[in-house]
Amino acid sequence: MPLSLSTAQALKLWHSVNLAMVRDDDPDLSIRQMTILLTIYLEAPPHTVRDLAKKLGVSKPVITRALDTMGKFDLVNRRRDDNDRRNVLVQRTVNGALYLERLSDTIRNDAKAV
């Protein structure tokens, strides 16, 4: 069933969720990093660097660097593809799942207050 939002609701929701991200102490993910993370968790694997770059319309180094950063935070994992060792398979982590669970809680909670 489709969600229907007014203009004011849409902007207020966006504002409150962004404000929550700014105010908490964790380091913010950039929009690109956030989009990569959500793609990995919402779409079916396998996820390769090349596929992610194509989906986001960005260059491959952007993906590599974002995976480096998010890997340091243990939000994603990299593994070589044994069937084609040129490929890198991007994998989910427990910590990444928890991160997105907290994000969805924030969104849902702010949506109720909008």
Place this chain on the structure above:
Amino acid sequence: MPLSLSTAQALKLWHSVNLAMVRDDDPDLSIRQMTILLTIYLEAPPHTVRDLAKKLGVSKPVITRALDTMGKFDLVNRRRDDNDRRNVLVQRTVNGALYLERLSDTIRNDAKAV
């Protein structure tokens, strides 16, 4: 009336809107910049650097620099307060209003598809 979203809806909405921002060619605003912009447009004036810093829980230079950047894009405007010339009043612009209108269109449209 409160919005009610499932976990999957919340994350899918967040994903699709972020993806749209990544894919379009305009330079992305950072989360902090976006939050400042939305605060200026959603909350009642006057908006000073100090107030914005307090609301977002960041230092004043963060606000000054974000206003510099968004001022270059003509998304916001600065004016000295004539009653207390130490203050800077942050003001809306036509271009900023258009920017947020496009943003809300994206959010509302993606919400329908979630």
Place this chain on the structure above:
DNA sequence: CCAGAATGATACGGAACCGAAACGATACCC
């Protein structure tokens, strides 16, 4: 007046990210 407080801007060194180009490793194909 003048000392001190308040406000926003600036200086500084460091970190993160960018686009473009080049690189090493691996797979494919004739």
Place this chain on the structure above:
DNA sequence: GGGTATCGTTTCGGTTCCGTATCATTCTGG
């Protein structure tokens, strides 16, 4: 096998953003 294509990474120079400290300007209170 040897040349070529593919894949992810690295390098390069440059830009932006950061936090902290400091600054100039303006107001306030005695």
